[in-house]
Amino acid sequence: MTECIFCEIVAGRAPASFVYTADLTVAFMDIRPITPGHTLVVPRRHAVTMREVDAASWTAVWDVVKRLQAALYETPGVRCEGINLFVADTPVAGQEVPHFHVHLLPRFRGDEFGLRFPPGYGTIAERAALDQQAQNIQAVLRS
């Protein structure tokens, strides 16, 4: 046994309801669905954060996300009027299982799920501050 429940699922040592399996990635139903059809896509190779996911696994995961989002709109029993994609990268962002995963969350009017924005959200930022942030990120990308 490893410490990681998703590695146990990937290895077939813990139960899951699989939607899709491939060489680099698998998708299965979230055991605590926020709405019916709530699906997780995970790389087979253990990686905790986005930074740790290798390039091939990253591509495989997001390719499956693309396929699954289209399927969810058509799936009987899944009320899917919209979808949120969600990644919680590190616990401060809400990551509960320390193995990178993408949530596909079917949404419908009245589902009562929501995102909470901080006080002051909606204020238009100063252009100079946005330009400075953009330059700072560009500098990191170049380094």
Ligand SMILES: [Zn+2]
């Ligand atoms: Zn793992």
